[in-house]
Amino acid sequence: MELQIIPTDLLVTFKIQTDEHALSAAFEALVDAELSTSGFSFYTSVASVYSSKIEGEEIQLDSYIKYKRFGIRFQPGYTHRVDDLYDTYQYAQSAPFDRTTLVDAHKLSARHILPTSWIRILKSSYCK
Numbered sequence: 001m002e003l004q005i006i007p008t009d010l011l012v013t014f015k016i017q018t019d020e021h022a023l024s025a026a027f028e029a030l031v032d033a034e035l036s037t038s039g040f041s042f043y044t045s046v047a048s049v050y051s052s053k054i055e056g057e058e059i060q061l062d063s064y065i066k067y068k069r070f071g072i073r074f075q076p077g078y079t080h081r082v083d084d085l086y087d088t089y090q091y092a093q094s095a096p097f098d099r100t101t102l103v104d105a106h107k108l109s110a111r112h113i114l115p116t117s118w119i120r121i122l123k124s125s126y127c128k
Contacts, residue, residue, distance in 0.1 A: 040069045041090070048085040057081055080112040 033042035045068055049061045059082055066072040067079050068086070088108040095101040 035065075035069065037069070044086055044089050047089055048082045051085050052082045055081070084109050084111045
């Protein structure tokens with residue numbers, strides 16, 4: 001199967017068929033799962049684990065939830081990359097979308113992937 005780009009003219013039809021106010025109201029009505037607490041978001045954990053799986057991490061969702069929600073410890077390094085994504089997602093939800101936020105989010109997500117020297121190089125190329 002070959003990758004295909006969705007034509008942008010479909011956006012006009014989508015906007016005509018979509019009630020923006022109803023969509024905004026539905027989005028604002030979203031709540032986190034009952035399992036979530038003030039320091040733990042179930043849905044952010046799910047996103048973090050499955051995003052990290054795309055990158056080849058072997059962590060399981062139930063293990064990460066036990067670690068994040070209940071403080072159960074695993075082998076050193078088992079959760080580092082998922083923690084980085086979790087922190088990045090939390091940060092991105094509260095920060096304005098701009099160049100600085102993009103650089104900071106990239107640094108957070110790459111903490112345990114790239115050496116610090118590479119993060120500095122990437123930061124300088126983003127900020128040009």
